[in-house]
Amino acid sequence: MKGMDHSRPSSVLTVAALTVGLVLAGAPAALAKGSEVGGSGSMYYLNDSWTGSANRVLAYGRADDRVHVGDWDGDGGDSLAVRRGNTYYISNTLGGGAATTVVAYGRADDTVLVGDWDGDGDGDDTLAVRRGNTYYISNTLGGAATTVVAYGRAGDTVLVGDWDGDGDDTLAVRRGSTYYISNSFAGGAADLTLAYGRAADTTLVGDWDGDGDDTLAVRRSSTYFISNSFAGGAADLTLTYGRATDTTLVGDWDGDGDDTLGVRRPAPQPAPGLPAGVRPSSPDLDCPDFASKAEAQATFDYWMARGLGDVHRLDADNDLEACESHFG
Numbered sequence: 001m002k003g004m005d006h007s008r009p010s011s012v013l014t015v016a017a018l019t020v021g022l023v024l025a026g027a028p029a030a031l032a033k034g035s036e037v038g039g040s041g042s043m044y045y046l047n048d049s050w051t052g053s054a055n056r057v058l059a060y061g062r063a064d065d066r067v068h069v070g071d072w073d074g075d076g077g078d079s080l081a082v083r084r085g086n087t088y089y090i091s092n093t094l095g096g097g098a099a100t101t102v103v104a105y106g107r108a109d110d111t112v113l114v115g116d117w118d119g120d121g122d123g124d125d126t127l128a129v130r131r132g133n134t135y136y137i138s139n140t141l142g143g144a145a146t147t148v149v150a151y152g153r154a155g156d157t158v159l160v161g162d163w164d165g166d167g168d169d170t171l172a173v174r175r176g177s178t179y180y181i182s183n184s185f186a187g188g189a190a191d192l193t194l195a196y197g198r199a200a201d202t203t204l205v206g207d208w209d210g211d212g213d214d215t216l217a218v219r220r221s222s223t224y225f226i227s228n229s230f231a232g233g234a235a236d237l238t239l240t241y242g243r244a245t246d247t248t249l250v251g252d253w254d255g256d257g258d259d260t261l262g263v264r265r266p267a268p269q270p271a272p273g274l275p276a277g278v279r280p281s282s283p284d285l286d287c288p289d290f291a292s293k294a295e296a297q298a299t300f301d302y303w304m305a306r307g308l309g310d311v312h313r314l315d316a317d318n319d320l321e322a323c324e325s326h327f328g
């Protein structure tokens with residue numbers, strides 16, 4: 001449950017057009033949900049652990065798709081759903097194939113939040129539509145709203161999380177760098193009010209340490225400051241991941257209980273005059289910049305054969321194999 005927004009309802013499509021291709025899986029690696037992911041691009045670099053490089057690289061949907069993260073089937077693992085208009089193409093795996101479930105909910109211009117609203121023990125995430133300060137919550141995918149509540153103000157920025165770790169997701173309102181955290185939709189005063197980070201920070205929500213409760217992280221450029229409690233003070237973990245231009249997503253990709261990071265990024269554009277899969281000799285690239293080991297190898301081979309050598313320094317051990325330590 002967590003994210004950002006960009007509005008771009010698109011129209012007709014078939015389920016078959018929506019495929020998830022697992023381009024690469026390799027060494028271990030690991031981020032959040034709730035709001036729309038935002039950004040654009042069809043490449044997802046997900047990491048299961050707190051390292052600097054992705055262990056899951058996926059091509060998914062279209063560059064302009066609206067995307068949500070959730071555990072749609074309640075198996076513990078988060079996966080992606082693409083939204084086109086008011087139709088949601090839900091996939092329960094990060095490994096390829098067509099959408100497993102297609103549901104319509106609300107209107108094309110609705111703001112949608114994802115969460116486990118009823119904490120029914122299934123651990124499954126469902127959709128809620130927000131219109132102003134009214135929330136239309138459904139506890140089944142595609143089912144009618146079961147709860148309609150007024151919460152906060154129409155202009156509030158809200159975050160979704162299981163702040164008290166009791167199994168259900170609720171809202172927090174953010175105003176500048178102040179967070180008003182509530183453990184129910186009952187209204188009234190917030191259960192917890194805290195100052196966190198700076199007003200300009202991008203905030204992420206996740207259960208970073210896997211202890212059951214969601215806490216905050218802030219992103220500044222490509223550096224993430226992760227906190228496992230609301231106690232304040234220094235971050236529990238600081239990590240640099242991806243690029244400043246990436247869009248961040250959070251999820252429990254491997255279903256082991258903790259949320260980790262991923263980034264969304266446009267697919268690399270083929271360079272004019274180069275064979276498919278070969279990247280230009282400049283600007284300098286590093287192993288994490290390649291979508292796959294095959295792309296790194298093709299680029300390495302191409303420039304070696306033209307006498308430029310290992311222009312991107314992809315073969316640290318000089319065995320003519322590119323980026324094997326990165327991709328495994």
Ligand SMILES: [Ca+2]
Nearest residue numbers: 071073075077
């Ligand atoms: Ca799942």
Ligand SMILES: [Ca+2]
Nearest residue numbers: 162164166168
């Ligand atoms: Ca809760």
Ligand SMILES: [Ca+2]
Nearest residue numbers: 207209211213
């Ligand atoms: Ca936690």
Ligand SMILES: [Ca+2]
Nearest residue numbers: 252254256258
């Ligand atoms: Ca995990």
